[in-house]
Amino acid sequence: MIIQAEHVFVEYGTSVVLKDIQFQVNKGDYLNIIGPNGSGKxxxxxxxxxxxxxxxxxxxxAPVVFGYLPQHLNQSAKLPATVYEVLKLSNAKRPSNEAIDTLLKEMEMFDLKYHPMQRLSGGEQQRVYIIRALLSNPDVLILDEPTSALDPNFRQFFYSYIEKLNDQGMTIIHVTHDLSDGLRHGSKILELDQEVKFFGTFEQYQLLGHKKGGHHHHV
Ligand SMILES: Nc1ncnc2c1ncn2[C@@H]1O[C@H](COP(=O)(O)OP(=O)(O)OP(=O)(O)O)[C@@H](O)[C@H]1O
Structure with missing residues (x-):
């Protein structure tokens, strides 16, 4: 067991943002967290x-290493630091140059290694943050709307890459508006709207009449 939520509430003054939340995440799970804007994700x-x-x-x-890929790109994207500097220096683990080069090549970013972050496109910057999250070699990888700036090809590559990591035992927590992304057999779904609307497997979710990709919310 990696995460266990028992009757979790979050309140801001009188407004209840999360109400009686219960779920658990086990090692190797692939959990999709879905729900409309403002639902508490x-x-x-x-x-x-x-x-x-x-x-x-x-x-x-559990005391494991969490990697986090935030929804909004960091302001360091405006700094004159290079891709290499962001990967090497802003990572507590000080990854090896070999590990950096391997991931840069896998993510088709090697040619941009010494480019300043501020001159990269939004999607290229997002790839740098993906690489940075992976370099910390986390036990649990949290992806918050990770593909908003990615083109369809890279998006597909990204999810198959994440599936491979999941097959190797990495626990994935994926926050998304669009259920057509990142869904795989055996993945779990936590649907939020202040409270837990659904928690179970993707297959159980489909049995309730939900369709893949049919969960559209305004972004
Ligand atoms: N610091 C705060 N003080 C008061 N209300 C807050 C605070 N932070 C968040 N909220 C409110 O809590 C609710 C849930 O916000 P949250 O950001 O968790 O939603 P979300 O599901 O991530 O939304 P989105 O899909 O838009 O990213 C919102 O109504 C928001 O206005």
Missing amino acids: TTLIKILTNLQKPTQGKMTI
């Missing part, structure tokens, strides 16, 4: 990454 991720505490209830988190 980001708040839940903040609790998982220890940036926020529940108002009530208990969130138990």
Whole structure:
């Protein structure tokens, strides 16, 4: 067991953002967190990454390494640092140059290694942050809307890459608006709208009449 939420509430003054949340994540799970704007997804991720505490209830988190790919690109994208500097220096683990080069090649970014971040496109910057998250070799990888700036080809490549990591035992937590992305057999779904609307496998979710890709919310 990596994460266990028991009756978790988050309240801001009188407004209840998360209500009686219960779910658990086991090692090797692929969990998709879905729900409309304002449904509490980001708040839940903040609790998982220890940036926020529940108002009530208990969130138990195993002492494992979390990697986090945030929804919004970091402002460091405006700094004159190069791709290499961002990967090497902004990573607590100080990854080896070999590990950096391998991932740069896999993500088709090697030619841009010494380019300043501020001159990369949005999708290229997003790839750099993907590589940075992977370089920390996390036990649990949290992806918050990771593909918003990625073109369809790279998006497909990205998800098959993530599936491979999941096959090797990495736990994946994927926040998304679009269920057509990143879904695979055996993956689980946590549907939020203040409270848990659904928690179970993708197959169970389909049995309830939900279709792949049919879960559209305004972004
Ligand atoms: N610091 C805060 N103070 C008061 N209300 C907050 C605060 N942070 C978030 N909220 C409210 O909590 C609710 C849930 O926000 P949250 O960011 O978790 O939603 P979300 O599901 O991630 O939405 P989106 O899909 O738009 O990213 C929103 O109504 C938001 O206005």
